[in-house]
Amino acid sequence: MARFFMQSRIQARLFSKTCGLFSSFLYTPFRCHNLSSCTSVASVRQIEEDSMLSDILVDRFGRRHNYLRISLTERCNLRCQYCMPADGVDLTPSSKLLSQAELERVAKLFVSAGVNKIRLTGGEPTIRPDIEEICSFLRALPGLKTLAMTTNGIVLGRKLSKLRDAGLDSLNISLDTLVPAKFEFMTRRKGHSKVMEAIDAALEMGYNPLKINCVIMRGFNEDEICDFVELTREKAINVRFIEFMPFDGNVWNDKKLVSFLEIKHLVERQFPSLRRLNDHASETAKNFSIEGFKGTLSFITSMTEHFCAGCNRLRLLADGNFKVCLFGPSEVSLRDAIRSGADDNALRELINAAVKRKKAAHAGMFELAKTPNRPMIHIGG
Secondary structure (H helix, E strand, O other): OHHHHHHHHHHHHHHHHHHHHHHHHHHOOOOOOOHHHHHHHHHHHHHHHHHHHHOOOEOOOOOEOOEEEEEOOOOOOOOOOOOOOOOOOOOOOHHHOOOHHHHHHHHHHHHHOOOOEEEEEOOOHHHOOOHHHHHHHHHOOOOOOEEEEEEOOOOHHHHHHHHHHOOOOEEEEEOOOOOHHHHHHHHOOOOHHHHHHHHHHHHHOOOOOEEEEEEEEOOOOHHHHHHHHHOOOOOOEEEEEEEOOOOOOOOOOOOOEOOHHHHHHHHHHHOOOEEEOOOOOOOOEEEEEEOOOOOEEEEEOOOOOOOHHHOOEEEEOOOOEEEOOOOOOOOEEHHHHHHOOOOHHHHHHHHHHHHHOOOOOOOOHHHHHHOOOOOHHHHOO
16 A cells, blocks of 8 residues: 555656646747657647637627628719718728738638628729639638628629629628619619619529618608518518618718617508517627518617627728727728738737727717718728
């Protein structure tokens, strides 16, 4: 028995020395001449590095951001009144926009840090000539689960097949009216028929659900709410009614705002079987179904019932500015950092610092209306 205890003590001492050596390898600089003996050390370091990366996109309130919206361009082939000021906007010179290589580098960095959904926006993303190449690159990133795009649909019909082949697997089309004359008034351009053709093409290619974004504005299209609901009766369409939001130059006021509750009551009067669906904690929309309908309805209630507590979204603007809140004026330039020679670790620190400054919630619609922010065309849809 005494011999057994002696052997145990010796083994314990050896184990303690081994742990001490292992600990010194982790925290003391050294030169290794035997790579095979360092495998376990490298693995531990990798685990520590992965743990650090996983916290880069977590803010002070514990919100983990796994959704990145990337604006590909400030240019657009429409001039929607709620998006662009009547007298237009000054566009950023091409030399100051992110190049394809810069954009792909930043996107890869975000995905490696935990982003698993990317949405391409604009301006109008389909007018960027290298959009198919960008989609192919993004779709190949390990860890990316969803590649989505928001588009006005004007040129989508002739590009959608290639975009689908490049890996675009989720699609939102913006459409605020089903009346061609109203479309021309709101967008200051023609093209209603092209958007409707793009919707049909997307459905035929199997986009399910196909999401239709509809900004409701009093005096313009609130009389079409139930007509939009009818789109979901026989088609796999998710109509998303969006409250009118204030941005620089779009002449927002609360009298134009049609609230979520008002829209919902209008729908319920004609479709009494409207029922709420279960929503994910990070969902921006309140989702509903109507008995017997193939599609669904959603309400984006940014103004009257904000969803900031579950926000998991970040934005990369076309000029390389990083924005942690759609309504917050604070931005940080990743473009300038890249062009000053910043390595990936420096970019991660810049991103992490911005995420940690994110506020618990936006200031409310009346305060937002007084707060300087960019026009929507600059920020991205």
